[in-house]
Amino acid sequence: MTRLKAGGPAIAKQGILVAFIVFMIVFSLMSDRFLSADNMMSVFRQSAIIGVMALGVTIVVIGGNLDLSVGSMLSFATVLVVDLHDKIGPELAIPVMVLATLCLGAVNGFLIGVLRLNSLIVTLGMLSVIQGLVLIYSGGQNVDIADQRGTWFAIFGRGAVFGIATPIIIFGALALLFHVIMSMTAFGRRVYAVGGNPTASVFSGIPRSQVVFTTYLISALCVAIAAIILGSRVMGSQNTVGQGYELQVLAAVILGGTSLLGGAGSILKTVLGVLMLAFIQNGLILMGQPYYTQWLVTWVVIIVAVWLDVAAKRGRLFSPIA
Template sequence: MTDQATATQSGGSARVFNILQGQGILLAFVALCIVLSLSSEFFLTWNNWTNILRQTAINGILAIGVTFVILTKGIDLSVGSILALSGAVAASFAVTPDPYFIGFAIVAALAVGALAGAVNGVLVAWLNIPAFVVTLGMLSVARGATYIYTDGRPISNLSPAFLWFGKGAIFGIPVPIFALALVFGICWFALRYTIFGRHVYAVGGSEKASRTSGIRTKKVIMSTYVISGLLAGLAGLILTARTTAALPQAGVAYELDAIAAVVIGGTSLSGGRGTLIGTMFGALIIGTINNGLDLMGVSSYYQQVVKGTIIVGAVLLDVNRKA
């Protein structure tokens, strides 16, 4: 009887642990909000939360794309530079108020991002070059191309119609937040309910087994890099419109925040496990930390230390889950 009671208690403890593990990111976010609300009277105001969500939108869109890549056991270090290049190309079309050119600007930003992602995908999937090396190279190539394209100078005086993508609103919701919600909804559905989504998880779990079962693993891997590049192009479009100019140095180190959001959100760097909901909470945690520390007057240098510590902690938790 005692053994049965002990087994029951042990099973109950295991279930509680599993629940806490699954909801850990949510609990961490709530705890963070409580601490920051006690530290600053402005934290819970509507205007401040609108700013947090608007600032999180860019990183959130990037992080969604990076999630696809990491789920297949890859990495994408180039999204910040692709963002800058896409924004610069879009801005070059947006210096005229002609609505046709605004359409070209949108298509150009997405096309540049998707093309850069496709190059990454081909090199990783078909030529079997390590993703770290490929995307690190693309980081440098895209950044250099941005400086060449802009001649190292900002592209400004953009059309008001183009600026709407960064400063406008839809039903009272700022466009960047609306875009993040739309991208999240489409990508969440794709990962959860489509064959492609199941293949992404399968390839990340075991590429060899997936190939044996008939999955075209190379196409799946390449597709994830195209998605990451495409969303980096969208983020570049929105950021350029929000800042009212295409800056050649835009997006520097954005890839680190994007990867941090994915890892903090519980996606395993070993592939095959993770959710976009977790990624969104990871992006929100980073945005909330940045905002809260700004309200408390903490130096940006210390903010980098805090984010780095959180990333290491998240990786340690991932290692412990697999142990």
């Protein structure tokens, strides 16, 4: 068996950073436009929606659970906010949608945090339930906003502040906020503890149910914010718009080195994971490859990134299992 050298684990632990830098170098060598400010900005903007959702899912996963329902929750929130926009105006549509989405998060949180049901299956079931609710609500029709030029709602997806697109600002601000929460507050510490060892957390007086419940509320809140960006950018919504997002989001979180076992991971590395997926997509397209080659590259990158992580922990490259 190949034993890793002493310096190996330290590098492998930063595997995502190393891979990120390698990809950036390769792409900038292959394409002149890759490193241009315009291109960077457009990548950041495109990654904002998945990015914002990935922040919430990271917190759920650090807490030791999964959330597969974010995709259909995104459809739900987007359809709701777009549909209500014309009916009750954006100033009411946004809070109503956020509240409704938080309710869905609360259902997840109750089933998983309080009743202690398996998060993968609960959120898989919720994925189906919420998708059904969206279709029932919309009657299978796609929705859109009539006055796309006049509404101030456009600012979230199409606007810019000081020349920086609003989605980037929202994503950046949220990333910073959640990074601070996870690394500097008592709540963040408790999420790590509950994800790392739920039993020991209870033995330390941590209200485990409450912590897990809150992580799902945060995840739902992130979805609601992502839906505002998406709805505002598209000014309309298909009722299955979020389909498949749950797994892309999870891929970004995993790529960022957050362990599915819980208790380990970081918001900033998730941002790196999100950006990496976006840059792979962008770089390949700039190199003239069709968009779907990104999936092939992502396949390899995810497995290698997690493999290095696992290998660093066990101190050898290959699993010792016969």
